[in-house]
Structure formats: C-alpha cells, structure tokens
Amino acid sequence: MTALLRARRGAVVFFGLAALTPIVVRDAYFLDSLVLILLWGALSAAWNVAGGYAGQVSIGHASFFGIGAYSAALMVTRFGRGPWLGMLVGVVLSIGAGFIIGFLSNRLKGPYFALSTIAFSQVLLIGVSRWRGFTSGGEGIPVPFRPGFATLGLGHVGWVYMALAVALLCYAVEVYLERSRVGYQLAGVREDEDAAEALGIPTRRLKVGAVTLSAALTSVCGSLWAQYVGFVDPTYVFSVDLSVRFALNTIIGGMGTALGPFLGSLLITSLETYLRATFSGVKTGFAGIYLIIYGTALILVVRFVPEGLAGIAARLRLRRAHA
Amino acid sequence: MLLGGIYALISVGLTLIFGIMRVVNFAHGEFLMLGMYLAFWAFVVFTADPYFVVFVAIPLFFVVGLVVYGLVMRGVIHASHNVQIFTTVGLSTVLQNVALVAWSGDFRFVRPWHLSTVLRAGSTIFNLTQVVASLIAVTLTLALVAFMKWTHAGRVMRATAQDRDAATLMGIDTDRVYRLTFAIGIAAVGAAGVLVAPLYSVYPTAGLQFVLLSYVVVVLGGLGDMLGAMLGSLIVAAVEVAGSYLFGAAWKEIFYFILFILVLVFRPAGLFGQRGAETLGV
Numbered sequence: 001m002t003a004l005l006r007a008r009r010g011a012v013v014f015f016g017l018a019a020l021t022p023i024v025v026r027d028a029y030f031l032d033s034l035v036l037i038l039l040w041g042a043l044s045a046a047w048n049v050a051g052g053y054a055g056q057v058s059i060g061h062a063s064f065f066g067i068g069a070y071s072a073a074l075m076v077t078r079f080g081r082g083p084w085l086g087m088l089v090g091v092v093l094s095i096g097a098g099f100i101i102g103f104l105s106n107r108l109k110g111p112y113f114a115l116s117t118i119a120f121s122q123v124l125l126i127g128v129s130r131w132r133g134f135t136s137g138g139e140g141i142p143v144p145f146r147p148g149f150a151t152l153g154l155g156h157v158g159w160v161y162m163a164l165a166v167a168l169l170c171y172a173v174e175v176y177l178e179r180s181r182v183g184y185q186l187a188g189v190r191e192d193e194d195a196a197e198a199l200g201i202p203t204r205r206l207k208v209g210a211v212t213l214s215a216a217l218t219s220v221c222g223s224l225w226a227q228y229v230g231f232v233d234p235t236y237v238f239s240v241d242l243s244v245r246f247a248l249n250t251i252i253g254g255m256g257t258a259l260g261p262f263l264g265s266l267l268i269t270s271l272e273t274y275l276r277a278t279f280s281g282v283k284t285g286f287a288g289i290y291l292i293i294y295g296t297a298l299i300l301v302v303r304f305v306p307e308g309l310a311g312i313a314a315r316l317r318l319r320r321a322h323a
Numbered sequence: 324m325l326l327g328g329i330y331a332l333i334s335v336g337l338t339l340i341f342g343i344m345r346v347v348n349f350a351h352g353e354f355l356m357l358g359m360y361l362a363f364w365a366f367v368v369f370t371a372d373p374y375f376v377v378f379v380a381i382p383l384f385f386v387v388g389l390v391v392y393g394l395v396m397r398g399v400i401h402a403s404h405n406v407q408i409f410t411t412v413g414l415s416t417v418l419q420n421v422a423l424v425a426w427s428g429d430f431r432f433v434r435p436w437h438l439s440t441v442l443r444a445g446s447t448i449f450n451l452t453q454v455v456a457s458l459i460a461v462t463l464t465l466a467l468v469a470f471m472k473w474t475h476a477g478r479v480m481r482a483t484a485q486d487r488d489a490a491t492l493m494g495i496d497t498d499r500v501y502r503l504t505f506a507i508g509i510a511a512v513g514a515a516g517v518l519v520a521p522l523y524s525v526y527p528t529a530g531l532q533f534v535l536l537s538y539v540v541v542v543l544g545g546l547g548d549m550l551g552a553m554l555g556s557l558i559v560a561a562v563e564v565a566g567s568y569l570f571g572a573a574w575k576e577i578f579y580f581i582l583f584i585l586v587l588v589f590r591p592a593g594l595f596g597q598r599g600a601e602t603l604g605v
Contacts, residue, residue, distance in 0.1 A: 057405050059349075059412065107588050110404035111347035115538055116587045122535060123580045130574060240531070244412055251409060288420035288527075295416030302409045303398050 010313070011171065011259050014266075018164055022157040031156040035228065037262075037269045038163035039221055044249035044261030045170035046217035051247060052256035053177045054210035055190030056105045059243045060117025063101075063124050064094045064215040066237035068222025070128065073141045073232045076151075078134070083143075083152045087223035091216045098215030102208030118240060125238035140233025143226055152227040159228055166224060167262065170217050174258035186210055190256075218246075241291075248294060252301050254308030263309045268294065327560035328457030329515055331464045333533055334540040334552040336511035339467075342547025343484040343504040344400060349411040351537065352530025353418035354509050358384065358516020359433075359525040360426060366433045366520075373433060377459060377517045384513025388506030400501055415530075422527040430524040438521055456518040463514055467507070468549055480504055484547065539583040 005012055021034055043065065050056045068090035075086030097120075104116045129138045147153040154162060177183035188196035189203045197203045226232045236242065245268075253264030275290040305312060333355060340348050361380055365371040391414070399410045440451035471477035483490040483500045491497055516530075523529065540559050544551025559579060566575035 057408060059408070104584070104588065111408060112542075112587060114349075114408050115347065115542070116584055118535070119538075119580045119583045119587075123577055123584075126574075126577045126580070130577075241416070244416065247409065247412075255405075288423035291420040292417050292424065295413040295418075295420065298413030298416065299395060299410050302406045302413070303402070306406060 008175070008259075011262075014259065014262060015164065015168060015171070018160070018167075022160045028156050031160055033270065033273045035156070035159045035163045036273070037265050038160070038167040039225060039228070040245070040249060040269050041262035041265035042163070042167040042170040043218060043221045044246050044253070044265055045167070045174055045258075046214050046221060047246035048214075048250045048255065048257075048261050049170075049173060049177065049217065050211045050214035052250055052260075053174070053183065053190065054186050054207055054214075056102075056207060056211055057110075057114055057247070058101065058117040058211070059114045059240060059247065060101070060119075060121035061214070061218055061246050062238050062240070062242040063097060063117070063121040064218035065222035065225070065242060065246075066121070066124055066128070066232075066234070067094050067097060068219030069226035069232045069237045070135065070141075071219070072223035072226045073143045074135070076143055077141055082150050083223060083227050084150070087220055090219040090223050094215040094219035095212050098212035099208060101215065102211035105207050105211055106204045117243075121238050121240065121243060125234050128234040128238065135234070138234060140231055143230045143232065145230060152224070162224065163228075166217075166221055170221075171258055171262070173213065173217065174261075178258060182206070187256075244298075245294075248298050250308075251306075252297060252308055254310030255306075257308070257310035257314075260308050260310040267309070268297075326453075326457065326563070327557045328460040328464070329519055330533075330537060330540050330556035330559055331553045332460040332515040332518070333512050334537040334544070334556055335464050335467055335549050336508035336515075337534075337537050338541045338544065338547055338549055338552040339471075339480075339504055339511075340508040341541070342549075343480055344396070344501050346396070346400065346407050346411065348508070349408065350415035350418060351508075351512055352532075352534025353415045353422075354384065354387070354512045354530070355516040355519070355533050356422060356525075356527065356530035357387075357418065358513040359520040359523075359529055360422060360431075360516075361513070362517040362520035363431050363433050363525045366435065372435050373517050373521055374455060374459065377514050380513050380517045381463075381510045385506045385510040387513065388509030389502060391509065392502045392505040396501070396505055397498070419527050419530075426527070428527055430526050432524055433521045435521055452521050456522065460515060460518055463511065464553060467511060468553075471549060476503065536579070539579055539586075542583060542586055 018034060018038060022031060025031065043061075047058070047061050050058055050061075068087065071090030071093060072083040072086035075081045075089060076083055101117060101120060104120075105113055108116055128135045131137070135141070145153050149158075152162075177186060185196065185201045186206055188199065188201055189206055193203055222237070226237075249264035249268055250261045251264070252267060253262065254260030271293065272290050275293070279289060301308065307315075333351070337348060337351050340346060340351075358380055361383070362373045362376050365376045365379070366373065395410060395414055399406050402410075435452065437451040437455065442449045442451060442454060471481060479490070479495055480500055480503065482493070483495060483497055487497060490500070519533070536559060537556075540555040541552055542555075543558055544553070544555030562579055562582060563575055566578040570578060
C-alpha cells in the first residue's frame with residue numbers, strides 16, 4: 001500500500017489538495033471551478049478507459065454522457081423519483097449503448113470507428129430533440145434544486161466531495177487497468193490486436209468490456225453533471241464538441257496514463273474559466289476564443305507531445321534518475 | 324433530390340483526400356462553412372451572385388488548401404490514425420470558432436433574385452437556385468472525375484493512392500501529390516459551400532450537418548471511390564426524399580444515420596466496394 005502511494009505521489013498530491021481545498025477556501029467561484037475540474041477529469045478518465053487503455057478512440061462519448069444526464073433529469077421531472085435512481089437507469093442504458101459501440105469496435109477500426117461513434121451520438125441527439133412529448137425536445141429540461149443528499153441538492157462543499165468521489169472511482173479503475181492481468185491484456189489488444197489474439201487473449205470480449213465500462217462511468221458523471229448544472233439540453237449533452245473535450249483533456253494530459261486526464265482537465269478547465277471570466281463582458285463572440293486555443297492545443301499536442309503532460313513528467317523523472 | 328449534385332461535390336473532395344492521403348478529414352465541413360461565408364460576404368459587400376463567386380472560390384480555396392496542408396496536414400501524413408483524427412478534429416474546432424469570433428453565431432442568409440424564381444416540372448416545384456446550383460455542382464464533379472482519369476496529374480494521384488511506396492520508387496514526389504490532393508479537395512468543398520449558401524442559413528457550425536451527410540455518402544460509395552461517392556450521393560438524396568415522405572421531415576435524419584451505421588457494420592468497404600478494401604492501409 002505504501003509502495004503504491006509512493007509510486008503515485010502525483011495523484012496523492014492532486015486528490016489530497018482537492019480534498020483539503022474546501023476546508024480552507026470558501027469562495028463559491030473557486031469551489032465551482034474545482035468541482036468542474038474534478039468532474040471533467042473523471043469524464044476524461046472514463047474516456048481514457050476506452051480511448052487510452054483499450055485504444056478504441058471514440059468521438060461519440062457524449063452519447064453516454066447525455067444518456068446519464070437525461071436519465072437523471074427525466075427521473076426527477078417526469079417520474080418524481082430521486083436522481084440516484086435516474087443515475088442507475090442511466091448506467092443500465094449506457095451499458096446497453098456501450099455494448100452496441102463495443103460491437104462496432106469489433107467490426108471497425110481507426111477512422112471508421114470514430115465516424116460510427118459520431119453517427120451514434122447524432123442519432124441520440126436527433127432522437128432526443130424530436131421526441132418532444134417525453135424529453136421536451138430542443139428546449140431542454142431544467143432540473144429542480146431540492147436540498148438534501150437523496151435529491152443531490154448539495155452545497156458547493158458537498159459537490160466538491162461528490163465530484164472527488166467519482167474522480168477517485170474513475171482513477172481507481174484506471175489504476176486497476178495498469179496493474180491487473182486484464183489491463184495488460186488490454187494493452188496487448190491496443191498495441192497489436194492480431195498478436196494478442198494469437199496469444200489467446202479474448203480481444204473482442206475485452207474491447208467490448210472496456211468500452212462498456214467506460215460508457216457506464218461516463219453516464220454516472222453525466223447524471224451528476226445534470227444535477228450540478230441544473231439544466232440539460234440535447235444540443236449540448238450530445239454534441240461532438242463535448243466528445244472532443246473528453247478526448248482533448250486526456251490527450252493533453254497523456255493518453256493511457258492514470259493521472260493524465262486529471263492534469264489535462266486541470267489545465268483546460270482553469271484556462272476556460274479564466275478566459276470566460278476575462279472576456280465575458282467584452283463581446284459574446286469571444287466565447288469562441290478558448291475553443292480556438294483548445295483546437296490549436298489539440299493540433300500541437302498530438303503532433304509534438306503525443307505522450308502529453310504525464311509523458312513529459314515521466315521523461316523528466318527518467319532524465320533525473322539517469323543524471 | 325436535386326441536392327444529390329451538391330452532396331456529390333462535397334463528397335468527392337472528402338473521398339479524394341481519403342483515397343490518396345488516407346486521412347479522414349474531420350474538418351471538411353468547416354471548409355464548406357467558410358465557402359458559405361464567402362458567398363454571404365460577397366453577396367453583402369459586392370452584391371455578387373453566388374454563381375459568379377463560385378469561380379472565385381475555386382482558386383481561393385485551392386490556395387487555402389495549400390496553406391492548410393503546409394501548416395497542419397503535412398506533419399501528420401505519416402502519423403498514426405489517432406494523431407490524424409485529432410489533428411483534423413482540432414482544425415475543425417479552430418475554424419468553427421474563428422468563424423464564431425469573427426462573424427458571431429447569428430444565422431445569416433443569402434437571398435439572390437433567382438431564389439424566388441419558380442420552375443415547374445410536372446407537379447414538382449423547384450426554384451432556379453436549386454437547379455442551377457446542382458447543375459454547377461454536377462459539372463464541377465464530372466470535371467474533377469475527368470481530371471483524375473485523363474490528365475497526367477490525375478494518373479499520378481491515382482498511382483499514389485494505389486501504392487505510396489511504389490509511386491515514390493517511380494520518382495513521384497508524393498508530398499506534392501498530397502498537397503495537390505488536399506488543395507483540390509478543399510477547392511471542391513469550398514465551391515460547394517458557395518453553392519449551398521443561398522439554400523440554407525449560414526452559421527459557424529453549418530458545416531456539420533452536411534459533412535455528416537457526406538460521410539454517409541462516402542462510406543456508401545466506399546471511402547476513396549469517386550464514382551462510388553457520386554452514386555452514394557444520389558442514394559442519400561433519394562433516401563432523404565423517401566425518408567421524409569415515410570417518416571416526416573423531422574425523423575429523416577435519424578433514418579440515414581442508422582443507414583450509415585448499418586453500412587459501416589455490414590459493408591464497410593461501401594455498397595459496391597470489394598470486401599476487405601476498407602483495411603487497405605487502414
């Protein structure tokens with residue numbers, strides 16, 4: 001255990017600071033950023049399970065996010081039940097959707113797979129926008145705030161710990177994938193599927209499993225997000241931009257590394273919050289500036305530092321060890 | 324149904340870039356959107372008709388393609404799929420938001436006089452804009468196909484598509500081929516953007532709906548197959564008409580995305596492609 005903690009100093013510092021912050025800082029604005037950093041980090045980590053560890057790069061993960069968000073929101077507004085039950089329904093539905101995407105990943109590779117995941121999220125986007133009677137269509141659903149743990153009506157401090165809990169859950173799944181037999185097999189599938197298959201690794205089942213697990217985690221975060229933000233609308237929760245965002249955080253932080261998605265989220269979410277605060281008053285068009293920076297960052301990072309921040313850190317550590 | 328011609332022009336560019344460079348250009352729709360804005364501004368500032376602007380757009384977007392190739396694509400042409408996917412996705416985000424910052428998210432409209440000129444063919448009603456737009460699009464598409472088939476440059480491009488290494492051994496400068504391919508593909512989609520501008524509203528994410536459609540077209544026809552793309556666009560246009568007739572206009576989009584996924588799953592090489600062709604270099 002102590003060896004594990006020592007090997008993961010970075011994570012201990014990151015999550016430790018996140019846990020201590022609410023005790024020291026009471027500024028609502030700051031805590032809000034922290035919740036978002038943790039939630040986006042958890043979502044990116046969930047994406048990393050499929051994209052980084054299993055090598056199944058999806059640009060349709062917003063599908064699962066949207067399923068989670070809508071399940072929670074509809075359970076509260078249409079059925080008068082708690083968001084927790086909605087979260088559970090979302091997970092079940094996402095597992096079903098994850099199976100479909102996982103099945104696609106067995107038939108399709110690289111850009112074909114990416115295209116099919118985009119198409120999948122578009123089907124859900126259109127379906128939810130058009131099914132007005134049930135989902136309220138394009139107007140979206142405001143989620144009422146009811147104080148209490150059962151209804152997920154938490155204060156800022158409560159939300160920090162809630163987000164921290166899912167972040168740790170996703171991080172734990174990633175660590176498991178780095179250290180377990182299944183994880184090594186998955187790495188084999190990612191690096192060379194034919195070779196892995198030849199060694200008797202059940203490649204198809206593993207891929208479907210990884211995508212499904214990733215889908216379920218994404219859905220949980222989606223449900224929490226819906227309760228935290230208090231509003232869901234189809235054009236946002238099923239958008240390609242959102243799917244790209246999960247991938248972007250992970251790529252900037254380091255694909256296939258456990259802490260990478262959280263580092264990426266820390267960087268990108270803080271940047272977004274800062275730029276939004278700086279430019280919000282100037283002109284509405286400036287909302288796009290941080291997205292221009294995102295896009296440019298994405299192009300530069302995949303080209304020049306494909307291993308991301310975590311990779312740079314590892315390289316520096318290695319250099320120091322040699323010196 | 325007339326839109327088939329425009330889908331074809333959008334899709335041949337995409338399929339050309341894929342076939343020769345082996346890159347799925349996720350930013351294709353954004354160049355379409357830029358074409359639409361070009362039509363809009365030319366119309367507002369110079370009151371220029373989109374049909375004249377097309378002929379300005381082709382060389383202009385050709386140059387844009389050259390520049391983008393040099394800045395962005397050149398470095399990733401031999402990189403892994405993931406790098407290529409995220410490079411073009413990043414490019415798409417950048418272009419969308421440059422448009423958002425520069426021209427705001429408002430819906431803009433191009434309304435030339437011929438939009439209200441109605442033509443009748445039997446019981447169906449067209450307006451002149453649709454008819455001329457698809458005629459120009461079909462002409463440009465056919466010109467491109469002819470270029471690929473009969474000119475020296477076209478042959479060189481096809482040779483590179485078939486076998487990069489062999490082409491290099493034959494003394495073909497593949498970097499030049501890729502640059503030319505990308506520029507031609509972007510010129511085609513830019514021209515298509517100018518042509519569709521009067522028919523749809525112009526806004527920063529306008530490209531998305533078309534490009535998703537053209538992925539459907541290209542996959543139907545077999546990625547990299549130009550004639551397949553032309554047939555695919557006719558099929559999609561027919562499905563669109565049939566779908567809106569059967570399910571109502573609101574649900575037709577779902578219909579072709581499901582068609583898209585089904586084709587990807589069951590005929591990944593396209594409806595007319597050879598089995599296994601999809602793994603060629605993929």
